[in-house]
Amino acid sequence: MRYLPLILAIISSGVLQAQEPPPKVPTSFYCFRYAENLKDVFVPTGAAAYQKIELSTANMIGPVPVLAPEGSLTLHRRDTAEDGTEIYPLVGRAKLGSIRSPLVILLPGPKDGKLPYRTLVLDRDDAKFPLGSYQFINLSSHPMRGLIGKTRLEAKPFSVKSLRPKAAPGDMMTVIFEYNDGKHWRPMTKTRWAYRDDRRSLLCAYLDPSDQRVKMRSIPERLVPPKPTP
Numbered sequence: 001m002r003y004l005p006l007i008l009a010i011i012s013s014g015v016l017q018a019q020e021p022p023p024k025v026p027t028s029f030y031c032f033r034y035a036e037n038l039k040d041v042f043v044p045t046g047a048a049a050y051q052k053i054e055l056s057t058a059n060m061i062g063p064v065p066v067l068a069p070e071g072s073l074t075l076h077r078r079d080t081a082e083d084g085t086e087i088y089p090l091v092g093r094a095k096l097g098s099i100r101s102p103l104v105i106l107l108p109g110p111k112d113g114k115l116p117y118r119t120l121v122l123d124r125d126d127a128k129f130p131l132g133s134y135q136f137i138n139l140s141s142h143p144m145r146g147l148i149g150k151t152r153l154e155a156k157p158f159s160v161k162s163l164r165p166k167a168a169p170g171d172m173m174t175v176i177f178e179y180n181d182g183k184h185w186r187p188m189t190k191t192r193w194a195y196r197d198d199r200r201s202l203l204c205a206y207l208d209p210s211d212q213r214v215k216m217r218s219i220p221e222r223l224v225p226p227k228p229t230p
Contacts, residue, residue: 022069025096028062028103028124028223031055032139032204035091035108035116042076042088042229050076050088052229055106059224063101071097073104075117092117099123105202107139122160122202124221132197133164139206140214142179144188149173149195155205167195177205179214189216 024045031039034055042050044067051064066073075092092115094104101124109118122135129135138144138155146153149165167173173195177188188205202219 022067024065025068025073025099026063026101027066027068027073027096028060028064028101029053029055029106030060030103030202030219031057031106032206032217033057033108035106038077038091038116040077041091041106041117042078044074044076050078050229051226052078053226056224058219059222060103060219061224061226062103063223064226068094068096071095071099075106075119091115092119094119094121096121099125101125105137120160129162129200130164131200132195133162133200134203135200136161136163136203137205139204140179141207142181142214144177144179144205145185146175146177148175148193165195169195169197171195177216179205186214188214 034057040052040054042052043064045051045065046067053061053064055061073094073096074090075094076088077091079087079089081087092106096102099121103122103124105120105122106117107120109115120137123129134148136153136155137160138157141157143157144155148163149167149171151163151165153161153163155161165173171194173193175193176190178185179188200221204217204219206215206217208215
């Protein structure tokens with residue numbers, strides 16, 4: 001009988017651990033380009049609960065506390081089965097790994113792919129993405145190089161580079177980006193920016209399918225809370 005309290009304590013501890021819900025990951029979302037007929041997705045927030053994310057190509061949405069077992073997040077659409085029940089077919093996956101503040105970037109999947117969306121995951125942690133810095137994302141198949149103020153950049157195709165210009169707030173910086181077409185370096189953009197140390201932004205280089213030109217898109221981090229799921 002003297003071992004009974006210990007046995008009960010062990011059993012009780014096991015029950016509590018079994019009942020403890022899995023941790024949720026505060027995740028933000030940005031859609032670089034919509035997949036066909038899919039401008040919103042649903043992400044799991046509970047055993048049978050989903051949060052609707054109305055995707056935006058202008059703003060980042062979130063953060064949303066999502067379930068990501070073993071660091072893997074699934075993306076879904078909402079549909080109705082033949083018997084009238086709600087179902088959530090898979091439309092994409094994102095590997096969050098051990099990132100605590102992930103930003104999931106959604107892009108249309110390949111036409112011959114099984115899922116409408118493919119994803120790219122960035123770390124929004126202040127140590128990895130501090131104020132005053134940029135995340136340069138080369139979504140094209142061309143090598144890139146650039147200059148922001150006195151800070152130089154080189155980016156391979158389909159890669160991400162972090163950069164933080166050495167400048168004082170308000171300084172005007174010369175900004176130049178070029179891409180290599182296989183033979184020559186071609187100008188992509190040349191402008192001037194005022195340096196801001198109170199914000200951070202994404203810089204996305206991409207091939208525009210409408211005219212086959214390499215272009216740049218700048219997205220300042222403006223997190224918009226998701227609307228309640230109807």
